[in-house]
Amino acid sequence: MSRVDIVLPCLDEAEALPWVLARVPDGYRAIVVDNGSTDGSAGIAAGLGATVVTETRRGFGAACHAGLSAATAPIVCFCDCDASLDPGLLSRVVDPVEEGTADLVLGRRRPTGPGAWPAHARVGNVVLSRMIRKRTGVPLHDLGPMRAARRTALLDLGxxxxxxGYPLEMVVKAADAGWRIGEVDVPYLPRAGRSKVTGTWKGTWHAVRDMRAVLR
Incomplete structure (x- = not known):
């Protein structure tokens, strides 16, 4: 059994998958959750050695939770599957959890260039980060998708x-449960292909709307 499982929500990421899966650290298992891809992503992931889970209900949270439910390792990571985040750096969020100094660690995205993080997505993230600091008192600057926690504890959050809204709900419920929540810097790269969530103003608005509903 792997010591860490990586949940990789996937919707049409055939272009990015080879790079992403090649960067998975030793001792980690990649769980690619196919969320309705039409570009052969599931077959590519399976051919590259990943465990593939199919989630027919569309939605980022649906894909993430399907991966969490399929995980068996003591620690579970989440990471985007679009090559914007390097799985080879997951130890930055995993180590504090393994060492027992934190219960949930998030990667604070640090753009590597002007094309890595569109302005509208940054604005949405700033708004939500301020809201969550006010709601929970946790001094987070980013609700980034790269994160790690213990599997059983995550499941117990319900x-x-x-x-x-899934990533925000995780932080809010963890804070309410008294978890020690940390943040570490991770480089943020230009993604491969077009974003399905924050690549447009409309997508960003939908994400902000979902997350505000969680805070309410």
């Missing part, structure tokens, strides 16, 4: 959102 996360219910299956859309874009």
């Amino acid at each position: 996360l219910t959102d299956r859309r874009s």
Whole structure:
């Protein structure tokens, strides 16, 4: 059994998958959750040695939770599957959890260039980060998708959102449960292909709307 499972929500990421899966650290298992891809992503992932889970209900949260439910390792990571985040750096979020100094660690995205993080997505993230600091008192600057926690503890949170609010719900419920929540810097790269969530103003608005509903 792997010591860490990586949940990789996937919707049409055939272009990025080879790079992403090649960067998975030794001792980690990649769980690619196919969320309705039409570009052969599931077959590519399976051919590259990943465990593939199919989630027919569309939604970022639905894909993430399907991966969490399929995980068996003591620690579970989440990471985007679009090559914007390097799985080879997951130890930055995993180590504090393994060492027992934190219960949930998030990667704070640091753009490597002007094309890495569109302005509208940054604005949405700033708004949500301020809201969550006010709601929880946790001094987070980014609700980034790269994160790690213990599997059984995550399941015990009883996360219910299956859309874009899932990452925020995780932080809010963890804070309410008294978890020690940390943040570490991770480089943020230009993604491969077009974003399905924050690549447009409309997508960003939908994500913000879902997350505000969680805070309410």
